Amino acid sequence: KAGVTQTPRYLIKTRGQQVTLSCSPISGHRSVSWYQQTPGQGLQFLFEYFSETQRNKGNFPGRFSGRQFSNSRSEMNVSTLELGDSALYLCASSSPRGGGETQYFGPGTRLLVL
């Protein structure tokens, strides 16, 4: 079974631009979570989607948004990019069974904001 895939793997943007990152979960997984990883703040939860609905959201500004499609693929969007948005963005998928599921991570998208 193929793992979680994320595209693109690397991205360079300038301040003020917007960016869209894509995540394809493991086949059959319906939950997708997004995390931001930076040297200063570590790994932080952004949001989680299940069956096209956002169920949980971390403490990030409204510039960070996401969505999930009917095939469980997910995208996250960051508008009006700031230098501090430079990070590795990780996507994880899981197969909810009412509790205790494991999140499997993709390789990440490394975003550099200049």
Next chain:
Amino acid sequence: AQSVTQPDIHITVSEGASLELRCNYSYGATPYLFWYVQSPGQGLQLLLKYFSGDTLVQGIKGFEAEFKRSQSSFNLRKPSVHWSDAAEYFCAVGVEYNQGGKLIFGQGTELSVKP
């Protein structure tokens, strides 16, 4: 508030020596606990997890971890470290896991292995 603490930012061990990475968590309910490993430029790979039952859990690559509720700890161990184990290790607790689970991660412990 929920939190995970990994007291050791960086650890160096000799190849063949034993390893213990510490993890303490703060969470009011029964925790879902995880250890992940990250090699440079890569995503996170699950080493092992604890949901319930036996408090000593076995994982991949010869790792094990023990859940101690009284100490709010979930330390990772390996009896004999290999050079390929050099990586960053993250402990995590699953929060609100039945309603759109999120993971709260520790700051990570970077492991170096001396030949």
